[in-house]
Amino acid sequence: xxxxGLVIDLDRCTACQACVVACKHENNVSFSxxxxxxxxxxxxxxxxxxxxxxxxxxTAMPLMCQHCDRPPCTDVxxxxxxxxxxxxxxAQVYPRCIGCRYCTNACPYAVKVFNWxxxxxxxxxxxxxxxxxxxxxKGVVEKCTFCHHRLMAARERARAEGRDLAPEDYVPACxxxxxxxxxxxxxxxxxxxxxxxxxxxxxxxxxxxxxGTKPKVIYLREGE
Amino acid sequence: xxxxxxxxxxxxxxxxxxxxxxTLGQVGRRWLSRADxxxxxxxxxxxxxxATSVCRECPAACGLRVRLMDRTPVxxxxxxxxxxxxxxxxxxxxxxxxxxxxxxxxxxxARRVGRREEGRFEPIAWAxxxxxxxxxxxxxxxxxxxxxxxxxxxxxxxxxxxxxxxxPLGARVAWTLAAGSARLAPRMGALVGAGGEPIFDVERAxxxxxxxxxxxxxxxxxxxxxxxxxxxxxGGGRSRGRFVHLEGRRSLTARKADEWLPVPADRQAFLAxxxxxxxxxxxxxDRDLLAELGGNLADFEREVVARYTPDNVAVATxxxxxxxxxxxxxxxxxxxxxxxxxxxxRPDLVDAVLALNALVGALDRPGGVYESAVARTAPEPISxxxxxxxxxxxxxxxxxxxxxxxxxxxxxxSPHDLMPLFEHCDFVVSFSPYLDEAASVADLLLPxxxxxxxxxxxxxxxxxxxxxxxxxxxxxxxxxDTRGLVDVLGATAAKLGGDVAAGYAWRADADVVKAELDRLxxxxxxxxxxxVFQTEWVQQLETGGWWVAPAPSREEFGEAALRAGxxxxxxxxxxxIRRRLAQRGLTLxxxxxxxxxxxxxxxxxxxxxxxxxxxxxxxxxAASREFPLRLTxxxxxxxxxxxxxxQPVLFELLGQPEGSPWRVWAELAPETARAAxxxxxxxxxxxxxxxxxxxxAMVVERMPLxxxxxxxxxxxxxxxxxxxxxxxxxxxxxxxxxxxxxxxVRVTQV
Numbered sequence: 001x002x003x004x005g006l007v008i009d010l011d012r013c014t015a016c017q018a019c020v021v022a023c024k025h026e027n028n029v030s031f032s033x034x035x036x037x038x039x040x041x042x043x044x045x046x047x048x049x050x051x052x053x054x055x056x057x058x059t060a061m062p063l064m065c066q067h068c069d070r071p072p073c074t075d076v077x078x079x080x081x082x083x084x085x086x087x088x089x090x091a092q093v094y095p096r097c098i099g100c101r102y103c104t105n106a107c108p109y110a111v112k113v114f115n116w117x118x119x120x121x122x123x124x125x126x127x128x129x130x131x132x133x134x135x136x137x138k139g140v141v142e143k144c145t146f147c148h149h150r151l152m153a154a155r156e157r158a159r160a161e162g163r164d165l166a167p168e169d170y171v172p173a174c175x176x177x178x179x180x181x182x183x184x185x186x187x188x189x190x191x192x193x194x195x196x197x198x199x200x201x202x203x204x205x206x207x208x209x210x211x212g213t214k215p216k217v218i219y220l221r222e223g224e
Numbered sequence: 225x226x227x228x229x230x231x232x233x234x235x236x237x238x239x240x241x242x243x244x245x246x247t248l249g250q251v252g253r254r255w256l257s258r259a260d261x262x263x264x265x266x267x268x269x270x271x272x273x274x275a276t277s278v279c280r281e282c283p284a285a286c287g288l289r290v291r292l293m294d295r296t297p298v299x300x301x302x303x304x305x306x307x308x309x310x311x312x313x314x315x316x317x318x319x320x321x322x323x324x325x326x327x328x329x330x331x332x333x334a335r336r337v338g339r340r341e342e343g344r345f346e347p348i349a350w351a352x353x354x355x356x357x358x359x360x361x362x363x364x365x366x367x368x369x370x371x372x373x374x375x376x377x378x379x380x381x382x383x384x385x386x387x388x389x390x391x392p393l394g395a396r397v398a399w400t401l402a403a404g405s406a407r408l409a410p411r412m413g414a415l416v417g418a419g420g421e422p423i424f425d426v427e428r429a430x431x432x433x434x435x436x437x438x439x440x441x442x443x444x445x446x447x448x449x450x451x452x453x454x455x456x457x458x459g460g461g462r463s464r465g466r467f468v469h470l471e472g473r474r475s476l477t478a479r480k481a482d483e484w485l486p487v488p489a490d491r492q493a494f495l496a497x498x499x500x501x502x503x504x505x506x507x508x509x510d511r512d513l514l515a516e517l518g519g520n521l522a523d524f525e526r527e528v529v530a531r532y533t534p535d536n537v538a539v540a541t542x543x544x545x546x547x548x549x550x551x552x553x554x555x556x557x558x559x560x561x562x563x564x565x566x567x568x569x570r571p572d573l574v575d576a577v578l579a580l581n582a583l584v585g586a587l588d589r590p591g592g593v594y595e596s597a598v599a600r601t602a603p604e605p606i607s608x609x610x611x612x613x614x615x616x617x618x619x620x621x622x623x624x625x626x627x628x629x630x631x632x633x634x635x636x637x638s639p640h641d642l643m644p645l646f647e648h649c650d651f652v653v654s655f656s657p658y659l660d661e662a663a664s665v666a667d668l669l670l671p672x673x674x675x676x677x678x679x680x681x682x683x684x685x686x687x688x689x690x691x692x693x694x695x696x697x698x699x700x701x702x703x704x705d706t707r708g709l710v711d712v713l714g715a716t717a718a719k720l721g722g723d724v725a726a727g728y729a730w731r732a733d734a735d736v737v738k739a740e741l742d743r744l745x746x747x748x749x750x751x752x753x754x755x756v757f758q759t760e761w762v763q764q765l766e767t768g769g770w771w772v773a774p775a776p777s778r779e780e781f782g783e784a785a786l787r788a789g790x791x792x793x794x795x796x797x798x799x800x801i802r803r804r805l806a807q808r809g810l811t812l813x814x815x816x817x818x819x820x821x822x823x824x825x826x827x828x829x830x831x832x833x834x835x836x837x838x839x840x841x842x843x844x845x846a847a848s849r850e851f852p853l854r855l856t857x858x859x860x861x862x863x864x865x866x867x868x869x870x871q872p873v874l875f876e877l878l879g880q881p882e883g884s885p886w887r888v889w890a891e892l893a894p895e896t897a898r899a900a901x902x903x904x905x906x907x908x909x910x911x912x913x914x915x916x917x918x919x920x921a922m923v924v925e926r927m928p929l930x931x932x933x934x935x936x937x938x939x940x941x942x943x944x945x946x947x948x949x950x951x952x953x954x955x956x957x958x959x960x961x962x963x964x965x966x967x968x969v970r971v972t973q974v
Contacts, residue, residue, distance in 0.1 A: 009454075009458060011457045011458050011464065012453075012454035012457055012458050014440035014441075014450045014453060014454070014476070014480065015440070015476050015479070015480070015880075015881065016314055016315055016440070016441075016446070016450055016861065017315045017862065017877045017880060018312075018313055018314050018315045018317070018318055020315065020873075020876075020877060021315045021318035021319050021873050021874075021877070022313070022318050024873055025298075025299055025300075025318060025321060025873075026299060031872040031873065031876070031946075032872075032876055032885070032886070033872075033886070033946075033949060034886040034887070034949050037876070037885050037886050042876065042885055044876065047880070047881075048880040048881040049881050049883075050881040050882060050883075058479065060476070060479065060880075060881040061881070122327035122945075123327070124325055124326070124327035124703075125322075125325045125327060127296045127298075127325065128296070128297065128298055128321055128322075128324075128325045129298065130298055130299060131270055131293055131298070173299075176301060176302075176311070176312075177301065177302065177312055177313045177318060178312060179309075179312040179313065179314050179446065179447045179450035179451055179454075180440075180450045180451065180453060180454035181312070181451060181454045181455070182454060223464075223482075224464060
């Protein structure tokens with residue numbers, strides 16, 4: 001069984017936000033307006049945040065669901081709408097979510113977003129939506145899924161071709177587009193994977209590591 | 225419940241429930257069955273395919289792979305075999321999908337009704353639209369009143385087809401100049417002869433000293449530059465590259481640099497020559513190599529060493545002597561140093577940077593500067609900005625202005641002055657598909673296809689040693705009543721008749737692209753876009769004098785090139801610069817600027833705790849007291865300068881990571897902010913003599929104390945639904961004056 005993880009090299013990251021746009025289009029995340037943004041209701045699964053990372057202050061860091069091995073959000077969910085799946089992805093079952101927002105409060109990274117209103121797109125734009133990803137209704141919490149639908153599609157494809165899933169078969173949208181090649185995704189339990197090697201680097205750190213949430217998004221600090 | 229307690233009431237309840245269950249169950253099953261059928265039918269129809277196209281959000285021409293569901297594009301990815309993007313895309317490239325689906329795109333041809341200020345249009349048929357254009361062009365030609373054709377700069381067959389149409393009409397064809405390496409070619413030519421463009425091998429450098437080059441943003445080409453930066457920092461098997469950056473404001477690039485020196489653009493040449501002076505004074509250059517290259521080194525050395533003393537440079541730039549000495553010594557001590565410069569830098573700065581590269585031995589070596597294989601023979605293109613400036617300053621107006629896109633107007637000095645700019649022009653026609661600046665001033669709208677609906681044949685700007693032509697056919701059906709640009713020009717030429725029709729052979733975009741593919745096949749070198757391994761292999765073959773045809777026939781080559789996304793020639797004979805220098809020698813351009821005067825007038829660059837303007841307000845002239853801060857304009861990399869102005873996702877990226885999406889922001893030094901009573905995130909009003917805008921204050925450490933830097937995001941009142949939401953356009957602070965000129969403002973809390 002794989003244990004999926006993501007390494008982000010902050011030395012290579014240029015803060016271009018291509019990952020933010022790729023994620024929005026891939027996952028049918030609705031657009032905001034100045035009004036909704038001002039109310040703190042910007043819908044985005046990845047966001048660039050200014051953080052004081054080890055060795056650097058004011059680092060621009062892409063922040064998404066950290067897919068913790070000990071996720072605080074799953075502990076508080078009364079309906080098991082969010083849970084840690086066997087492959088280490090913190091999943092979100094939208095029809096089960098009752099919108100209590102316990103998980104958004106429990107998440108120390110503030111990366112779970114609540115649909116305060118019904119997501120809307122102009123009619124002309126509905127055909128551009130990814131048919132592999134359901135649109136979340138009003139009153140439901142959503143977040144990064146490591147593009148889980150891509151994993152399912154890749155697995156189907158590999159099965160149809162009669163072979164095992166190869167590392168390059170499953171890549172989240174953010175990783176695929178990253179122009180600085182700062183993001184590496186893969187199986188953290190595979191000792192031969194690039195992601196496992198980078199996660200073991202001396203530059204590796206986990207965001208808010210002291211909380212004991214054991215994130216599977218691992219950052220590589222800037223500098224020597 | 226025991227059987228004895230089952231009374232009549234219970235019987236009725238359970239009986240009723242059973243009947244209701246059966247009935248509703250039937251209904252439910254039928255409903256579910258229908259829903260399932262619909263869902264199943266949808267799944268059966270949705271067929272996933274992938275096609276290649278070319279991104280046109282900026283001039284870089286990155287290759288695209290478009291995911292189509294039932295022939296409708298749903299996602300854009302980078303084309304992995306495209307040598308420009310190598311499978312990656314920037315934020316604007318990803319957002320290009322929104323341009324295709326823009327709900328406020330122009331739906332078809334239309335002509336203006338009433339006066340331009342009224343903004344009213346009526347739809348017309350294409351045939352009528354072309355007739356109107358033909359009439360106006362014919363009249364302009366007969367009256368010899370001139371035509372001005374404006375477009376975003378690009379190279380290649382389709383750009384040539386645009387020029388070919390206007391040339392017989394005697395039109396001036398001007399371009400919104402791209403900030404690419406072509407802008408540096410004349411200065412490169414002055415240094416080494418010939419007219420090749422410089423190629424900066426950032427990826428393999430060990431140390432990069434940047435004079436204002438936005439290395440992590442959109443320098444020369446956004447995806448290429450970001451990939452190069454990533455590999456420079458953490459290239460396989462090499463130690464981490466060190467990066468020092470000079471810029472007047474703390475940009476994203478400045479944030480990523482190991483060291484940022486806040487030196488304004490007009491002072492950077494002093495520092496570059498100062499470093500050259502230290503290198504020569506301390507004899508930290510490879511004298512043997514320089515002697516081999518020959519040229520005017522001795523004269524250059526005499527001039528620079530005598531005038532650019534560290535003390536003079538320190539006073540003129542505000543950079544301490546110790547830092548100047550250290551930078552020069554670091555450059556000399558590192559194995560593969562490289563000095564880079566912004567493409568739109570002043571010529572004297574480019575000269576200084578190229579001279580520095582020559583001194584540190586960076587010419588023609590890995591991690592240094594190469595020269596493009598093909599020298600540009602065409603004259604420097606006419607700048608659209610200067611044409612518009614001429615118009616604004618009262619030059620004789622052309623009868624007809626043709627706008628292929630909105631880029632010239634988006635770069636114009638003031639959004640409020642677009643209408644008066646064309647006041648005395650009889651007729652303005654826009655070929656842009658969007659509701660943009662061009663549409664707001666045009667009398668006739670001829671919306672052409674968006675990039676995903678278009679044919680492509682263009683040469684991406686030079687970023688590496690490969691020659692490239694990006695080609696693609698439409699990947700999506702035209703969503704609205706739009707046409708290909710050449711389709712429209714061809715039909716117009718045919719109607720105009722005479723030498724225009726005779727000289728314009730094209731009738732459709734597809735013809736131009738197919739002719740370009742035929743030309744490429746006839747070259748008998750190069751190959752289709754290919755992965756890195758295949759590219760390397762072809763390069764080795766061509767170096768050995770071999771060429772393997774990438775397809776068995778001309779037709780199959782065309783089809784294969786359109787599938788791959790383009791053609792490239794990886795052959796590159798390195799050492800061209802040194803071979804030429806062996807014959808003519810280096811021509812180092814000595815500094816023309818009087819540093820002594822600059823040093824004497826540089827009091828404002830000295831560090832101060834509180835801006836001089838606040839500290840000594842009573843001593844300042846009245847104008848300085850009223851507008852005490854110098855305004856600097858910068859363009860965020862996510863602001864679209866040539867495509868659709870109505871992409872909501874790009875507005876969400878503004879002001880990040882400081883948390884200011886959808887808003888224009890103003891950067892101030894902490895001391896300046898404190899003196900004005902501002903905190904991080906305070907709403908502020910920036911006022912100049914010409915107007916005011918509202919923004920959000922962003923406090924940035926080490927910003928020059930007398931400066932406020934404001935983001936330029938195009939605001940467009942008559943634009944699409946999202947473009948309208950951006951209301952603060954910093955250009956309005958300049959009024960009718962040139963935004964590259966100085967401007968002083970006042971910043972107050974709202």
